[in-house]
Each structure stands twice: as structure tokens, then as C-alpha cells.
Amino acid sequence: MLKLKTAAIEKISHKDYFNIALSVDCVIFSYQEKALKVLLIESDLKEFEGMHSLLGDLVKPGEDLDEAPYRVLQERTGLKDVYLEQVHTFGNVERHPSGRVITTAYFSLVDAKHSKLKLTHNDVAWHNVAGVNRLAFDHKMILDTCLQQLREKVMEHPIVFNLLPEKFSLRELQDLYEAILGIELDRRNFRKRITAKDWLVDLNEMEEDVPHRPGKLYKLRPGLKKTGRLLSGVEQKMAV
Amino acid sequence: MLKLKTAAIEKISHKDYFNIALSVDCVIFSYQEKALKVLLIESDLKEFEGMHSLLGDLVKPGEDLDEAPYRVLQERTGLKDVYLEQVHTFGNVERHPSGRVITTAYFSLVDAKHSKLKLTHNDVAWHNVAGVNRLAFDHKMILDTCLQQLREKVMEHPIVFNLLPEKFSLRELQDLYEAILGIELDRRNFRKRITAKDWLVDLNEMEEDVPHRPGKLYKLRPGLKKTGRLLSGVEQKMAV
DNA sequence: ACAAAAGTGTTCACGGTACACCCATGA
DNA sequence: TCATGGGTGTACCGTGAACACTTTTGT
Structure with a gap:
């Protein structure tokens, strides 16, 4: 014993x-x-x-x-x-x-x-x-x-939105992805991939004060924002 | 200052x-x-x-x-x-x-x-x-x-071979993957996926002492075995 | 002959990539 | 009218999934 x-x-x-x-x-x-x-x-x-x-x-x-x-x-x-x-x-x-x-x-x-x-x-x-x-x-x-x-x-989990203001255009989002990944992305393909993920809500608002045609504004779909206390271990990996 | x-x-x-x-x-x-x-x-x-x-x-x-x-x-x-x-x-x-x-x-x-x-x-x-x-x-x-x-x-990196003897059949390898993943895999698709990865060397040997048709034996391609000291941080993620 | 597992190919759906034109706005 | 970026669709390719039959060996 x-x-x-x-x-x-x-x-x-x-x-x-x-x-x-x-x-x-x-x-x-x-x-x-x-x-x-x-x-x-x-x-x-x-x-x-x-x-x-x-x-x-x-x-x-x-x-x-x-x-x-x-x-x-x-x-x-x-x-x-x-x-x-x-x-x-x-x-x-x-x-x-x-x-x-x-x-x-x-x-x-x-x-x-x-x-x-x-x-x-x-x-x-x-x-x-x-x-x-x-x-x-x-x-x-x-x-x-x-x-x-x-x-x-970054491509699999909706985390980059923590780096952006609440409202953003797809162009801003794409610029951000390009900055993170260090590569250029095709605009049409990027928009298809992102919209296919169902992360975004179309706000039906437009950019303002831009020196060109304004783009539509989006926000992250409610419930996807991951913040606050850390999940530990396997929970972290399980989440979304 | x-x-x-x-x-x-x-x-x-x-x-x-x-x-x-x-x-x-x-x-x-x-x-x-x-x-x-x-x-x-x-x-x-x-x-x-x-x-x-x-x-x-x-x-x-x-x-x-x-x-x-x-x-x-x-x-x-x-x-x-x-x-x-x-x-x-x-x-x-x-x-x-x-x-x-x-x-x-x-x-x-x-x-x-x-x-x-x-x-x-x-x-x-x-x-x-x-x-x-x-x-x-x-x-x-x-x-x-x-x-x-x-x-x-396990599907992206050739690490499971550390769990097997040097020589193994594709069936043994598939059984191992199924045990790890907890799911069943289609034999034909599994073989295609594995052989496509170029991880294996065909030994031109056969199983012995099996009560059925013996399968071919393979080993891990030399140079892929990752063992010994740990790489830290980014090196670990970079490797293969 | 039978049991048991080895070995093998085709079709289909999906996701990713390449690629070009017209549109709306501000200057 | 021009410059700038917004917005869109199609064709192709590679990968992964579904799926069934013949072959080889041992008993």
C-alpha cells in the first residue's frame, strides 16, 4: 500500500x-x-x-x-x-x-x-x-x-474585429487582413469568402467623408465577439 | 531620462x-x-x-x-x-x-x-x-x-508514426488514425490521402503471420521523424 | 469453398483562385 | 471629365467524400 x-x-x-x-x-x-x-x-x-x-x-x-x-x-x-x-x-x-x-x-x-x-x-x-x-x-x-x-x-475565427471600430467597410476589413497576413488578397474572392462565413451584418449605412464612392458599412454579427475571461484549454479550442 | x-x-x-x-x-x-x-x-x-x-x-x-x-x-x-x-x-x-x-x-x-x-x-x-x-x-x-x-x-503533420513500430501496414496506420480521431475512415480515401502526402516508403515487404491476405509494409520516409529536443515557439510552428 | 482483409477508380460537390468590367461619388 | 475605389459573376482546378468489386492468402 x-x-x-x-x-x-x-x-x-x-x-x-x-x-x-x-x-x-x-x-x-x-x-x-x-x-x-x-x-x-x-x-x-x-x-x-x-x-x-x-x-x-x-x-x-x-x-x-x-x-x-x-x-x-x-x-x-x-x-x-x-x-x-x-x-x-x-x-x-x-x-x-x-x-x-x-x-x-x-x-x-x-x-x-x-x-x-x-x-x-x-x-x-x-x-x-x-x-x-x-x-x-x-x-x-x-x-x-x-x-x-x-x-x-484569423481566417477561421472571427477575431480580427477586435482591431476595428464597430462599423467598418469591407475594404477596411480587407486592408486589415492584408496587413496581418502580409499578402495581397483579391477583392472579389475576399468578399465572397467573408460573406460566406456569416460573420457580418449589413448596417445599410455608408461610409462618409471619403474622397471616392463610399462603401457599405458592416458590423460583426452579435454573439461572435470573444472577449472577457479566457477559456482554458480544450474549451478554447472547442469554441467556434 | x-x-x-x-x-x-x-x-x-x-x-x-x-x-x-x-x-x-x-x-x-x-x-x-x-x-x-x-x-x-x-x-x-x-x-x-x-x-x-x-x-x-x-x-x-x-x-x-x-x-x-x-x-x-x-x-x-x-x-x-x-x-x-x-x-x-x-x-x-x-x-x-x-x-x-x-x-x-x-x-x-x-x-x-x-x-x-x-x-x-x-x-x-x-x-x-x-x-x-x-x-x-x-x-x-x-x-x-x-x-x-x-x-x-495529426492529418497535417507526420507525428503518429511515433506510436507505431518502424514497419507497419496501411491498415495498421488507418486503425491508429481511427483510434485517435474517434471516427471511422473510408479505406480508399484514406490511402489516397496518405499516399498523396509522400510520407511513406514502400518497403516491398509483406506482413507475416496474419490469418488473411498480408498487406504491404511501409515505413516513414527518412528525415520526417521529429524527435529529440523541442523547437520553441515560431520554429515549432514553421516546421513542415 | 469460404472467410477475411488487401487493393483499386470514378463521380460529385464544394471551396479556392484567376480574372475584367461597369458604377457611384467627389474633386 | 476624371480619378478613385465600390461592387459584382463566371470558368477552372484541386481536394475531399461517397461508393463496390476483384484479388490474395490462410483455414
């Missing part, structure tokens, strides 16, 4: 066993000036002076892992109810010069222009994703991983 | 800030008796007496996160160079009764019959995945998440 430990006993034996810090890093995407942007902060570590890094923080003792990126988002941008998705956990021993820090990466999609986004520090700024070459820590790899995941997901 | 901290200073200020334990849990799949199996151990926690759990361990201070599941596999099964894939990190505050433990889940594919697998404890055993109802901790959710990821990946 096995000797069973109680959780309390195990807790004692584990205490001080090791001390690994756990953080979350957020790849916060937005869409501005026809380009995909990512929110970066100037690194405050001497080792990475002059470089930028993702927004992140240590996970607090009483905080669910999946809550931490919401807190980071709220603290840094003032935004609640953003779209967030866990991507990967990076845990090489030498990834952080301060010591052993393992980080779980999330990406987030926000509408930087039309939500009441408030950047809390002036060393936080938007950067073109395509122009980011080097980041502090392993953050370039994290960015690449998140971008890749975004690209894989 | 910003005041820059050195990493050494940051290390001090973070020390004792919190104490979260980090573990890995392995969903070790195998294929036996025409069924997908998972390796489970009897829980040694009183809270989960009589229940099973996944094989896992705490990540060691000097150990890369992605190394930990290899160590667990080796310690528990004697196997090296197994196929491993990081899936998701689970970090709800209350998921572990011993305290704050965040766990990164991996799945692994092993050939239980034909490799020199040595189970190190007799309370470790194979279970039919389809028959697993309840596990200790949140391990059922972890199992479900990993199974889902396996199912999504």
Missing part, C-alpha cells in the same frame, strides 16, 4: 525547494495607418538599454495565470474586456538576466483608435510589427510566435 | 516577492490493442486518493522548461528521444491543493510495445483514453486539451 501524503505535508516539503519566477508577456496588437502595430515599452534593464520589450509583469501569488495578462492590459492601457489568447510558455534558464523567470505569452487585439486607450507611461508606444527587428530578452521570438498564431487563426 | 536598473538589482528586489511553483505534466500517449492509451499514475495525495493523475514533476532551478518533460519521460519510462510538444499552461490559483502550482502541459507519443519502455513504478499503467472519466487536479482538462491538439495536428 502506498503511503499517502496530505497536501499540507507536501506543501512543506516543497517550500523553498526552488524559486522560479513566473511572468506573463503580452503581445498587444492594434491596427493603425493600414499597418499592424505592437505595443512596446523601452526596457528598463541596463542589459537591454535602448531596446524595447513587450509589456509584462510577474504573476501575483493570488492571481490566476490567465488573469495576469488582463491586469497588465488594464494597467498599461486602461482597457478591460480585451481579446486575449494564451500562446506559449517560454522557459529557458538563461532567458532572463535577472534570474530564473519563466514567461507565458499572450496576444491581445485592441482597437487603439476608438477605445479609450490610455497609455500610462510615455515610454510605451506603438511600433509597426513589420519593422521590429530586435527586442529585449527573447521577446522577438515571442512576438514572432504570436504573429504566426494570429495568422493561422 | 529613465533610471535604469541592473539585472542584479532587479534580482534582489524580486527575491521573495512571491513563491509560485512550476511543474510540467506529460500526457503520454501510446497505441495498443487498437486503442489510444495514456500513461497514468495513482495519485499519492490524500485529497485525490484512488484517483489517477498524469506524470509530472516540478521544474528544477537549472533546467529549461522544455527539458523537464524529457526528464519526466526518461525517469518514468526509460525512454529518450521521444516526441514531445508543448500544449498549454494551466495556472488557476486553486488548481493544486498543496499551494500555488502552475503547470505546463506536454503531450508525448511513444511506441509502448516495441521500444524498451520500462515503467519504474508498478502504480504507473496504461489506460484507454476513451475510458478516462476523472483525474486528479485539473488533469482531465489537460488530457482533453492535449487530445484535441493531437487530433488537430
Whole structure:
């Protein structure tokens, strides 16, 4: 027969066993000036002076892992109810010069222009994703991983609407897809694919103040917006 | 101008800030008796007496996160160079009764019959995945998440061959796919799809000792076997 | 001869791609 | 009237799904 430990006993034996810090890093995407942007902060570590890094923080003792990126988002941008998705956990021993820090990466999609986004520090700024070459820590790899995941997901799941205002034209939507995927799309085929998905509602309104023929405006069909608390694990994959 | 901290200073200020334990849990799949199996151990926690759990361990201070599941596999099964894939990190505050433990889940594919697998404890055993109802901790959710990821990946990437002996017939391969996906497949369509992928090499050998017409034997085309160290992040997604 | 599984081709529906013209608006 | 982008349809191709009969071997 096995000797069973109680959780309390195990807790004692584990205490001080090791001390690994756990953080979350957020790849916060937005869409501005026809380009995909990512929110970066100037690194405050001497080792990475002059470089930028993702927004992140240590996970607090009483905080669910999946809550931490919401807190980071709220603290840094003032935004609640953003779209967030866990991507990967990076845990090489030498990834952080301060010591052993393992980080779980999330990406987030926000509408930087039309939500009441408030950047809390002036060393936080938007950067073109395509122009980011080097980041502090392993953050370039994290960015690449998140971008890749975004690209894989974007045609099958209605998530990019988190990057747009409530009303948008098909042209704006197509420009956004092209910015994310980094390729050009055929307009007719794009419209067929999108309308076939039944994601959109025709608002019977037109663009205004455009220097050409105005396009029709659409919004995301109610009930498709995925925001608020993260689903974990299999639920996340099951959803739509 | 910003005041820059050195990493050494940051290390001090973070020390004792919190104490979260980090573990890995392995969903070790195998294929036996025409069924997908998972390796489970009897829980040694009183809270989960009589229940099973996944094989896992705490990540060691000097150990890369992605190394930990290899160590667990080796310690528990004697196997090296197994196929491993990081899936998701689970970090709800209350998921572990011993305290704050965040766990990164991996799945692994092993050939239980034909490799020199040595189970190190007799309370470790194979279970039919389809028959697993309840596990200790949140391990059922972890199992479900990993199974889902396996199912999504299996048609696009040549990974299931890690579950088979080197030589196999198309019928065995199809049975394996059916066990993983939980559905029946049309034989002609299956063969067309598989052969179209150029994953297989015809060995010009036949099955032996079968009580019916023997089928041809195949092996995985050299160079496609993905094993050994994990690629991280974007590299993992880029590969094939 | 029979049982059991191996092996093989065609048809159809669907989704993706390539491609060109007319229309509405503002300047 | 011109420039700019809005809006639309058709033909082709490749992939996946449905579907049945003949062949080979062991008993």
C-alpha cells in the first residue's frame, strides 16, 4: 500500500525547494495607418538599454495565470474586456538576466483608435510589427510566435474585429487582413469568402467623408465577439 | 531620462516577492490493442486518493522548461528521444491543493510495445483514453486539451508514426488514425490521402503471420521523424 | 469453398483562385 | 471629365467524400 501524503505535508516539503519566477508577456496588437502595430515599452534593464520589450509583469501569488495578462492590459492601457489568447510558455534558464523567470505569452487585439486607450507611461508606444527587428530578452521570438498564431487563426475565427471600430467597410476589413497576413488578397474572392462565413451584418449605412464612392458599412454579427475571461484549454479550442 | 536598473538589482528586489511553483505534466500517449492509451499514475495525495493523475514533476532551478518533460519521460519510462510538444499552461490559483502550482502541459507519443519502455513504478499503467472519466487536479482538462491538439495536428503533420513500430501496414496506420480521431475512415480515401502526402516508403515487404491476405509494409520516409529536443515557439510552428 | 482483409477508380460537390468590367461619388 | 475605389459573376482546378468489386492468402 502506498503511503499517502496530505497536501499540507507536501506543501512543506516543497517550500523553498526552488524559486522560479513566473511572468506573463503580452503581445498587444492594434491596427493603425493600414499597418499592424505592437505595443512596446523601452526596457528598463541596463542589459537591454535602448531596446524595447513587450509589456509584462510577474504573476501575483493570488492571481490566476490567465488573469495576469488582463491586469497588465488594464494597467498599461486602461482597457478591460480585451481579446486575449494564451500562446506559449517560454522557459529557458538563461532567458532572463535577472534570474530564473519563466514567461507565458499572450496576444491581445485592441482597437487603439476608438477605445479609450490610455497609455500610462510615455515610454510605451506603438511600433509597426513589420519593422521590429530586435527586442529585449527573447521577446522577438515571442512576438514572432504570436504573429504566426494570429495568422493561422484569423481566417477561421472571427477575431480580427477586435482591431476595428464597430462599423467598418469591407475594404477596411480587407486592408486589415492584408496587413496581418502580409499578402495581397483579391477583392472579389475576399468578399465572397467573408460573406460566406456569416460573420457580418449589413448596417445599410455608408461610409462618409471619403474622397471616392463610399462603401457599405458592416458590423460583426452579435454573439461572435470573444472577449472577457479566457477559456482554458480544450474549451478554447472547442469554441467556434 | 529613465533610471535604469541592473539585472542584479532587479534580482534582489524580486527575491521573495512571491513563491509560485512550476511543474510540467506529460500526457503520454501510446497505441495498443487498437486503442489510444495514456500513461497514468495513482495519485499519492490524500485529497485525490484512488484517483489517477498524469506524470509530472516540478521544474528544477537549472533546467529549461522544455527539458523537464524529457526528464519526466526518461525517469518514468526509460525512454529518450521521444516526441514531445508543448500544449498549454494551466495556472488557476486553486488548481493544486498543496499551494500555488502552475503547470505546463506536454503531450508525448511513444511506441509502448516495441521500444524498451520500462515503467519504474508498478502504480504507473496504461489506460484507454476513451475510458478516462476523472483525474486528479485539473488533469482531465489537460488530457482533453492535449487530445484535441493531437487530433488537430495529426492529418497535417507526420507525428503518429511515433506510436507505431518502424514497419507497419496501411491498415495498421488507418486503425491508429481511427483510434485517435474517434471516427471511422473510408479505406480508399484514406490511402489516397496518405499516399498523396509522400510520407511513406514502400518497403516491398509483406506482413507475416496474419490469418488473411498480408498487406504491404511501409515505413516513414527518412528525415520526417521529429524527435529529440523541442523547437520553441515560431520554429515549432514553421516546421513542415 | 469460404472467410477475411488487401487493393483499386470514378463521380460529385464544394471551396479556392484567376480574372475584367461597369458604377457611384467627389474633386 | 476624371480619378478613385465600390461592387459584382463566371470558368477552372484541386481536394475531399461517397461508393463496390476483384484479388490474395490462410483455414
